[in-house]
Amino acid sequence: MLQDEIKEIRDVLREVKYPGTSKNIVELDMVQRIRIEGDKVAFRLVFQKSDDPFVNTITKKCRSLLVDYKEVDIETVFMHDLERPLSLEKVKNIIAISSGKGGVGKSTVAANLAVALALQGYKVGLVDADIFGPSVPKMFGCEEAQPYIEKIDEQDMIVPVEKYGVKILSIGFFIDPESAAVWRGPMASNALKQMVEQGYWDELDYMLIDLPPGTSDIHLTLVQTVALTGAIVVSTPQQVALADAVKGINMFESPGINVPVLGLVENMSWFTPAELPENKYYIFGKEGAKRLAEERGIPLLGQIPIVQSICDGGDDGKPVALDPDSITGAAFTRLAEEVVKAVEENHAQAKRVRVNHK
Numbered sequence: 128m129l130q131d132e133i134k135e136i137r138d139v140l141r142e143v144k145y146p147g148t149s150k151n152i153v154e155l156d157m158v159q160r161i162r163i164e165g166d167k168v169a170f171r172l173v174f175q176k177s178d179d180p181f182v183n184t185i186t187k188k189c190r191s192l193l194v195d196y197k198e199v200d201i202e203t204v205f206m207h208d209l210e211r212p213l214s215l216e217k218v219k220n221i222i223a224i225s226s227g228k229g230g231v232g233k234s235t236v237a238a239n240l241a242v243a244l245a246l247q248g249y250k251v252g253l254v255d256a257d258i259f260g261p262s263v264p265k266m267f268g269c270e271e272a273q274p275y276i277e278k279i280d281e282q283d284m285i286v287p288v289e290k291y292g293v294k295i296l297s298i299g300f301f302i303d304p305e306s307a308a309v310w311r312g313p314m315a316s317n318a319l320k321q322m323v324e325q326g327y328w329d330e331l332d333y334m335l336i337d338l339p340p341g342t343s344d345i346h347l348t349l350v351q352t353v354a355l356t357g358a359i360v361v362s363t364p365q366q367v368a369l370a371d372a373v374k375g376i377n378m379f380e381s382p383g384i385n386v387p388v389l390g391l392v393e394n395m396s397w398f399t400p401a402e403l404p405e406n407k408y409y410i411f412g413k414e415g416a417k418r419l420a421e422e423r424g425i426p427l428l429g430q431i432p433i434v435q436s437i438c439d440g441g442d443d444g445k446p447v448a449l450d451p452d453s454i455t456g457a458a459f460t461r462l463a464e465e466v467v468k469a470v471e472e473n474h475a476q477a478k479r480v481r482v483n484h485k
Contacts, residue, residue, distance in 0.1 A: 357387040
């Protein structure tokens with residue numbers, strides 16, 4: 128049967144490892160659209176970037192393994208050249224917000240960054256893909272919201288909830304919070320794809336995706352689903368958090384994923400009492416993320432202090448970024464400005480690379 132033959136081809140191509148990783152090209156979802164006609168096989172190899180140094184190596188390896196076919200037609204395509212889903216056609220930048228471990232305030236950073244960007248006049252969307260603790264609905268005070276389906280251009284689309292100028296879709300809108308943590312990888316990955324690809328996002332300057340902590344199948348699904356502009360890694364100054372942040376950076380920069388790390392955000396940089404705004408108490412260590420950023424040659428996008436209001440704002444559904452005159456609100460305003468600069472520099476760098484390859 129044809130399906131059995133396609134499966135055999137996939138099994139053969141599993142022998143092709145992406146250089147520098149332990150994963151094979153089938154596992155990375157690089158092999159797509161396999162077609163068989165008699166003794167001819169054709170398929171598509173999808174690479175993340177047009178300057179991938181292993182295009183020829185991998186293509187030749189695939190041909191050498193498929194010796195049972197007289198003709199092997201391999202189409203090499205690049206993620207940015209693929210047609211985007213309808214929902215993402217008008218989305219200019221997609222940024223993953225990641226952390227190596229839980230408890231560092233990643234979702235707080237994602238939520239407040241989204242609000243800060245919206246206050247600066249940008250059109251912003253926020254996808255809460257953190258299955259272990261989908262906290263965005265609570266942070267925005269919209270836990271009871273129920274996104275609905277609307278037929279747009281003959282397709283069923285999920286209309287995001289909108290609050291504080293941010294369009295929001297969260298796994299928390301669709302599941303019992305008590306069962307979120309027991310989701311298996313494929314279930315969570317499919318939910319993420321559905322929110323991203325079936326959400327009616329319309330025009331966005333920035334889509335932020337709040338990922339689960341650590342590195343998992345969901346992260347791999349994301350880079351296979353959309354062409355990410357880049358990733359932001361959140362950490363605290365603590366050494367244990369920084370060690371996990373390094374893993375996150377390494378994951379995005381690995382050859383099989385190859386997503387630019389726009390920079391680091393150091394959360395809980397210091398404690399400042401509201402009544403003593405000039406005082407700084409470095410209760411988790413001092414400038415650990417700053418040193419890591421310097422070591423890795425990536426920007427430190429911001430340092431966010433601990434103030435009681437940041438906790439109160441999250442619990443009350445009013446992100447502190449709504450008050451840009453407050454200590455923490457001002458920090459998120461600066462963070463948003465630095466993120467915009469980092470994205471613009473990333474685009475400029477990509478353009479220089481394309482010019483140099485012509």
